[in-house]
Amino acid sequence: xxxxxxxxxxxxxxxxxxxxxxxxxxxxxxxxxxxxxxxxxxxxxxxxxxxxxxxxxxxxxxxxxxxxxxxxxxxxxxxxxxxxxxxxxxxxxxxxxxxxxxxxxxxxxxxxxxxxxxxxxxxxxxxxxxxxxxxxxxxxxxxxxxxxxxxxxxxxxxxxxxxxxxxxxxxxxxxxxxxxxxxxxxxxxxxxxxxxxxxxxxxxxxxxxxxxxxxxxxxxxxxxxxxxxxxxxxxxxxxxxxxxxxxxxxxxxxxxxxxxxxxxxxxxxxxxxxxxxxxxxxxxxxxxxxxxxxxxxxxxxxxxxxxxxx
Numbered sequence: 001x002x003x004x005x006x007x008x009x010x011x012x013x014x015x016x017x018x019x020x021x022x023x024x025x026x027x028x029x030x031x032x033x034x035x036x037x038x039x040x041x042x043x044x045x046x047x048x049x050x051x052x053x054x055x056x057x058x059x060x061x062x063x064x065x066x067x068x069x070x071x072x073x074x075x076x077x078x079x080x081x082x083x084x085x086x087x088x089x090x091x092x093x094x095x096x097x098x099x100x101x102x103x104x105x106x107x108x109x110x111x112x113x114x115x116x117x118x119x120x121x122x123x124x125x126x127x128x129x130x131x132x133x134x135x136x137x138x139x140x141x142x143x144x145x146x147x148x149x150x151x152x153x154x155x156x157x158x159x160x161x162x163x164x165x166x167x168x169x170x171x172x173x174x175x176x177x178x179x180x181x182x183x184x185x186x187x188x189x190x191x192x193x194x195x196x197x198x199x200x201x202x203x204x205x206x207x208x209x210x211x212x213x214x215x216x217x218x219x220x221x222x223x224x225x226x227x228x229x230x231x232x233x234x235x236x237x238x239x240x241x242x243x244x245x246x247x248x249x250x251x252x253x254x255x256x257x258x259x260x261x262x263x264x265x266x267x268x269x270x271x272x273x274x275x276x277x278x279x280x281x282x283x284x285x286x287x288x289x290x291x292x293x294x295x296x297x298x299x300x301x302x303x304x305x306x307x308x309x310x
Contacts, residue, residue, distance in 0.1 A: 171227035175204030
């Protein structure tokens with residue numbers, strides 16, 4: 001994480017607030033790392049007992065939460081919470097947090113901001129066209145349909161109860177430990193060619209600074225696309241990763257000649273669009289630290305090299 005850069009970008013960021021993250025994955029962890037520098041208290045949930053201990057050892061007030069039962073006395077637990085991040089993947093009935101705890105959350109007395117991490121797959125396929133947040137949502141896969149259902153559930157609480165909801169439709173998330181550098185190094189990279197197809201992505205630091213910018217400038221009910229400036233075919237990103245690592249570049253494989261792709265991977269190739277990010281730049285005054293995949297991968301690679309020298 002580029003902590004100093006983020007700190008500089010967001011001078012004047014509020015201190016000593018309290019964030020609770022439903023789901024403590026890659027994005028929540030990166031956000032928490034920044035907020036701790038501002039004196040924030042951080043809490044969150046996990047489904048894994050080993051991870052629970054790691055979170056507690058890192059000053060995160062963590063607890064177990066899964067689909068089997070609600071959290072006991074959550075209204076008391078979150079009484080002084082000012083910010084909530086929702087990032088648990090939805091199930092068939094929509095968002096588990098909404099289902100179990102929507103009523104308690106809408107009644108929290110000190111809540112200033114709620115962020116829901118959705119996905120650009122809610123838009124569906126636009127045949128490579130550029131689209132912004134006003135585009136019609138027409139998901140073509142289960143992942144997008146469930147995310148849209150969860151968005152609609154939380155939108156209902158915003159409209160009817162005034163819950164300070166903010167929706168973030170994320171492109172592919174990458175960063176240290178989670179990039180095509182890792183895929184290439186593991187020997188799992190395939191350069192698939194589907195003419196005209198692109199993927200949208202965003203470096204984790206830019207996701208974090210966008211969330212923090214929204215916390216500084218809350219606009220309840222708003223939707224924000226989170227993607228970088230340069231949607232790109234995946235085979236180009238893999239090629240660049242190979243070059244950074246000085247490894248052989250795999251041959252291109254035409255999409256139509258592939259015998260098997262995992263259903264979730266194939267679904268990514270059915271969905272083709274270029275995501276505009278103008279809104280976060282205009283409304284939230286975000287300046288991307290890593291505007292394209294080369295800048296982001298260079299940062300990942302430089303971090304790896306610096307750690308090797310320690």
